[in-house]
């Protein structure tokens with residue numbers, strides 16, 4: 399019997415205008431699968447921490463299939479306990495990134511990825527006689543919405559004209575047999591990623607804010623430079639990244 403997903407007629411073209419303006423033609427699922435079956439790529443899809451960045455993500459044809467494969471691998475290798483599955487599945491999810499120019503496609507990509515994550519997690523929860531947890535789902539949403547950027551890969555700018563920013567979710571206690579995982583988030587601009595720039599763990603690109611000097615005695619000194627305070631992400635359980643916890647550091 400045919401895979402039901404393949405028996406559904408796929409919409410690979412939305413309009414002639416969109417093809418002309420944005421080269422928008424979606425890749426059929428059958429072709430995506432064939433391409434991901436190439437030896438090196440197939441292996442990377444089975445690897446917990448291998449990262450993927452899709453520069454013209456569309457509705458997520460490639461990212462969704464890679465996520466499907468990673469979720470199956472997690473079920474097989476880390477599915478003995480629900481807590482372990484929750485932690486490793488979030489880490490696998492955090493390795494997938496995309497950029498998409500058009501708002502509707504970017505939103506659809508986020509939704510499609512979340513649906514894959516939710517369906518796989520719900521099935522695992524059922525098999526373990528458990529329930530899906532809001533903190534896990536909220537963390538999944540936060541990760542996906544940060545990893546899929548609406549913007550232009552060529553200019554490296556997002557739709558609001560600011561640099562595209564991605565977060566690295568660096569596991570900090572990844573030991574064999576560990577049931578829970580802690581991560582520290584660090585933000586990079588797309589430019590910094592492509593230039594392979596190094597950054598201090600936890601550094602944030604969005605939260606570098608200048609605040610006025612609050613010292614009572616300095617307040618009369620017109621020459622005083624505003625003191626820069628920066629916020630830095632702290633190490634947290636991966637199931638709690640949705641809280642986006644940060645601490646202040648002196649700049």
Ligand SMILES: C[S@@+](CC[C@H](N)C(=O)[O-])C[C@H]1O[C@@H](n2cnc3c(N)ncnc32)[C@H](O)[C@@H]1O
Pocket residue numbers: 420421422423424425452453454455456457458459460497498499500503549550551552553
């Ligand atoms: C040929 S489609 C492929 C979509 C998806 N990768 C797939 O295989 O189904 C190209 C996509 O790239 C997007 N796009 C075009 N120019 C872009 C740019 N400069 N930066 C990011 N995305 C872009 C289009 O909106 C479109 O969704």
